[in-house]
């Protein structure tokens with residue numbers, strides 16, 4: 001494999017026995033290799049920001065849901081990480097109302113953060129991202145492998161994207177080690193990596209998408225289902241354990257019986 005990289009406008013040629021593309025959801029490596037891929041854009045938009053530390057949110061996170069809106073507040077060592085979900089088509093409206101009006105809204109949702117919003121001076125202090133689902137048919141070709149969001153970007157509802165990428169790295173490192181031993185970097189020698197990661201990845205992608213469908217929604221029926229899911233899970237330690245182990249990457253399936261229990 002030969003790669004030409006640009007550094008300060010200067011072209012540098014690299015060559016290697018194997019090329020690993022870990023360049024995110026819009027992966028140029030994936031596109032250059034011509035891997036068949038399905039890309040689905042989410043109707044959701046997320047805003048992210050860091051605000052000052054909030055005394056009452058030092059020990060636990062808080063997350064609020066309403067129809068078509070969700071806010072999460074998570075303590076970090078010296079600040080509070082805030083994410084704010086809204087439907088993508090409402091983003092321009094929100095921005096045109098100004099950052100002062102947004103600060104006011106955050107303060108109304110969680111009055112305890114009102115005094116910690118001083119560092120939100122302008123929209124420059126707020127970043128945003130729209131999730132995308134990527135399903136690549138092949139994660140490996142002769143002499144190259146793709147990993148992480150480049151082949152399986154997913155909705156952030158389960159907060160598993162980075163974890164999946166790290167697990168890919170571990171599995172791929174094992175496979176590549178065997179490729180060096182056998183001096184074979186063909187697609188078939190690299191395939192065990194994809195097979196090892198496939199089931200869990202598809203499980204997490206599908207379930208994250210379903211969770212997003214009922215938690216970040218304007219639809220009344222899905223919103224009602226989402227509230228049921230949250231209420232039932234919170235009331236049953238058995239369901240909490242299933243949800244926790246699935247959303248922490250410790251399992252790759254939930255039985256149909258358990259899926260139904262979340263809703264009835």
Ligand SMILES: Cc1cc2nc3c(=O)[nH]c(=O)nc-3n(C[C@H](O)[C@H](O)[C@H](O)COP(=O)(O)OP(=O)(O)OC[C@H]3O[C@@H](n4cnc5c(N)ncnc54)[C@H](O)[C@@H]3O)c2cc1C
Pocket residue numbers: 022023024025028046129130131132147148149150153154156158159160161162163165
């Ligand atoms: C709204 C949102 C919230 C999320 N929340 C969570 C969460 O709570 N927990 C979690 O685990 N995951 C979360 N994720 C997912 C997580 O961010 C990704 O799954 C993870 O970052 C994927 O890692 P990656 O290394 O595959 O890709 P990336 O993190 O995208 O890294 C790709 C890297 O390649 C570089 N690159 C790309 N093209 C080039 C190029 N041509 N030349 C040089 N460098 C290049 C990029 O600059 C980037 O540094 C979230 C995602 C979104 C959209």
